[in-house]
Amino acid sequence: MDRMTQAAAIHDEIRALAAERDAVIIAHNYQRPEVQDVADFVGDSLGLARQAAATDASVIVFAGVHFMAETAKILSPDKTVLMPEPRAGCPMADMLTGEQLAAWREGHPGVPVVTYVNSSAEVKALSDICCTSANAVEVVRSLRADRILFGPDKNLAAWVGSQLPGVEVIAWDGWCPTHEDVTVEQVREAAARHPSAEIVAHPECRPEVCAMATAVLSTSQMLRWAESSPAEEFIVVTEEGLLHGLAKAAPGKRFVNLTPRMLCPNMKVTTIEKVRDSLAGMRTAIEVDAEVARRALGAVERMVAVG
Ligand code: SF4
Incomplete structure (x- = not known):
């Protein structure tokens, strides 16, 4: 059996098992293509959080990284949340511990986190409210504060600060290794090779990279952008898993992996098997x-209420 026939057989097996177990399969936009294709829902962190909160299924299979499955469990404590590969972590999430946040908070009394x-x-x-890359600006605006603490991602913090000039965003020194690695030079070279392409960048990229983009967008926003933009070609500055969704969302358009x-x-350790x-x-x-779940739920629910 070749790899494609094998994957198709496993796909059918998974769908039958999901029906039998009353399970919904949720996959992040950065997952392997065959994992995305077997899922009931594919999306970004905000979309997945909403799906986890809304599902009637008694089991959620979460193809993503650990903090995402944890968020699903916080939103649906009575459901069984399964991770096919529990070792899939997020280095950025590990850059800020509860102990560090408690000390940081204490050093900035009265400043929302x-x-x-x-x-x-x-x-x-330990946070007042959560956000995703899709709603970070709206979440911070909703606080009507002139100073906030933002963690763990310093690059998303810088993006939020650039969009809300009246707000002082005090950032934790964390980052995503995948997005932090992108350089201005790489983007410049890609733009020279594809002069008519629009550049879409994720706000986890460094500020100087974001400054070169046609638009700074979360993954779900990139999918909508590709569909609605009159451009035919896009330089995609985010994790390569999104290329699969982009090709499906806007067939016929060209997507250049930076x-x-x-x-x-971490996103690739989960396989269809x-x-x-x-x-x-x-x-x-x-x-x-x-x-912990009860207190975390408050911060996540406040985010979901903002949009
Ligand atoms: S892409 Fe970056 S932020 Fe997302 S899970 Fe991987 S390391 Fe974490």
Whole structure:
């Protein structure tokens, strides 16, 4: 059996298992193409959080990284949340611990804390509100504060600050290794090779890279942008998994991967075989301490209410 026939057989097996287990399969936009294709819903952190909150299924299989599955469990404590590969973490989320956030907060009394969903449940529990890259500007604006603490991503913090000049955004020194690596030179070279292409960049990129983009967008916003823009070609400055969704969203348009190095190894450890084995064996269930989950839920719900 060749790889494609094998993948198609596993796909059918997964769909049958999902029906049997009353499970919904949720996959992030950066997952492998065959994992995205077997999912009921593919999206960015905000879309996935909403799906997790809204589903009637009793089991959620989360193809993504650990903080995403944790967020699903926080939103749906009575459901079983399974991670096909529980070792899939996020280095950025690990750059801010609960202990560090507590000390940072204490040093800035009265200043609201906004945390990117790319953070642990413990960090969310110590935050006033969460945000994603899709709604970070709106979330901060909703606070009507002139100063905020923002973590863990310094680049998203800088993007928010650039959009809200009246707000002092005090950033934690965290970053995404995949997006931080992008250089101005790489973007300049790609733009020279594709002069009519629009440049779409994720706000986890450095400010000088964001400044070169036609638009700075979350992954779901990039999908909508590609569909509605009159441009025929796009230089995509985010993790390469999104190229699969872009080709589906805007067939016939051309998408240029900035560099093959724009790959998050953590997003790629989940395979279609692991999704099947996860459903077959009902593993690995993600648990969050009840008190931590209760406090984190407040920050996540406040974010979902903003939009
Ligand atoms: S792409 Fe970056 S922020 Fe997203 S999971 Fe990977 S390391 Fe974390």
